[in-house]
Amino acid sequence: MSYLKDFPNKDGYFGEFGGAFLPPELEPHFAEIERAYLRLMRSADFLNELRYIRKHYQGRPTPVYYAHNLSEAVGAHIYFKREDLNHSGAHKLNHCMGEALLAKHMGKKKLIAETGAGQHGVALATAAAYFGMECEIHMGEIDIAKEAPNVTRMKLLGANVVPVDFGGRSLKEAVDSAFKSYLSQADEAIFAIGSVVGPHPFPKMVRNFQSVMGLEAREQYIEMTGELPDHVSACVGGGSNALGLFSGFIDDADVQLHGVEPLGKGTELGQHSATMTFGKPGMIHGFKCMLLSDEEGNPAPVHSIASGLDYPGVGPEHSYLKTSGRVNYHAVTDDETLEAFYTLSRKEGIIPALESAHAIAWAMKFGRENPGATILANLSGRGDKDIDYVTENFGHG
Numbered sequence: 001m002s003y004l005k006d007f008p009n010k011d012g013y014f015g016e017f018g019g020a021f022l023p024p025e026l027e028p029h030f031a032e033i034e035r036a037y038l039r040l041m042r043s044a045d046f047l048n049e050l051r052y053i054r055k056h057y058q059g060r061p062t063p064v065y066y067a068h069n070l071s072e073a074v075g076a077h078i079y080f081k082r083e084d085l086n087h088s089g090a091h092k093l094n095h096c097m098g099e100a101l102l103a104k105h106m107g108k109k110k111l112i113a114e115t116g117a118g119q120h121g122v123a124l125a126t127a128a129a130y131f132g133m134e135c136e137i138h139m140g141e142i143d144i145a146k147e148a149p150n151v152t153r154m155k156l157l158g159a160n161v162v163p164v165d166f167g168g169r170s171l172k173e174a175v176d177s178a179f180k181s182y183l184s185q186a187d188e189a190i191f192a193i194g195s196v197v198g199p200h201p202f203p204k205m206v207r208n209f210q211s212v213m214g215l216e217a218r219e220q221y222i223e224m225t226g227e228l229p230d231h232v233s234a235c236v237g238g239g240s241n242a243l244g245l246f247s248g249f250i251d252d253a254d255v256q257l258h259g260v261e262p263l264g265k266g267t268e269l270g271q272h273s274a275t276m277t278f279g280k281p282g283m284i285h286g287f288k289c290m291l292l293s294d295e296e297g298n299p300a301p302v303h304s305i306a307s308g309l310d311y312p313g314v315g316p317e318h319s320y321l322k323t324s325g326r327v328n329y330h331a332v333t334d335d336e337t338l339e340a341f342y343t344l345s346r347k348e349g350i351i352p353a354l355e356s357a358h359a360i361a362w363a364m365k366f367g368r369e370n371p372g373a374t375i376l377a378n379l380s381g382r383g384d385k386d387i388d389y390v391t392e393n394f395g396h397g
């Protein structure tokens, strides 16, 4: 593994992207987090505890599964990494357990975060319950109304859900609110970022915690088939499930990597969230990345049928991997995503998260055009959270 060691550099840059643009009061706290992370990743106790949690609490390794019915229908060989079977139903717990274990070893008592659709909030509240820590989740009032089941889950898990009632009352304001709260209690709390975004060292830490997926999947795939897949695909919101899976294959030059973004309802600004396809370099939430912005350079409004993918920025590492050409980026529409959602449910008995259905929609399309190809797609989460929305708006397929 040489790429993972070389990127990012010590200041958190992947080429021109990344970095840490922080209010001065937060600089020492982020430096402390990085020092603790570097120390703990060399500590046998820390790594053993993480290994124990993954095996006995999360149920890892999650399987790699050959989707035989889907493969037959498409004419290519499609495999899934089954993160829907990770405890709490998605890949997010991989980095939340890592961040919470780090916080515990740093002597912190509290985990703070924002959440949009509530998925990160639920995963973090799960980790907080496991470690017996306090958990404070900031969430816009609009999202609280839209995502009632996740709000209930967070409360059941013991989290304090803080409603955010200013501005657009959604994800961006929730980030601002959580950061402000963190500033006032950074000695006893940690701000646990929910993807490979934010200021250094979070993009690196979250990727490394998520790389367990890719390391498992590479070994499992070889064991099943005796070789490596031709193609690996994953959806990209902030980009953590994609980088986790890609990490296992990034040094395998023959394996092509594909990030799949939401094209939503179309190519017009505001109708999609395809940052790689339509964005340009910019700055959001304390780091440099590709960004969808309006004429004044402010983050643009975005849309996706999958609320976990509607972020106008993207991880700095993805921004770099596009420039370097190592990863190909594609975009699929809401309609293509829905088709994949229904097809997978009917043909394989697996209801995928709408986010994950993007990676599968691309695999189906590519497979039809490339008969016989082998594709490993990331099934980043299960779709229980999406069934009411899908059936009320689009029927039963």
Ligand SMILES: *Cc1c(COP(=O)(O)O)cnc(C)c1O
Binding pocket: 090, 091, 092, 119, 120, 194, 195, 196, 235, 236, 237, 238, 239, 240, 241, 242, 308, 309, 353, 355, 356, 380, 381, 382
């Ligand atoms: C949050 C979420 C995503 C998007 O986040 P990334 O950081 O881009 O991986 C994808 N899939 C599921 C199931 C999610 O909950």
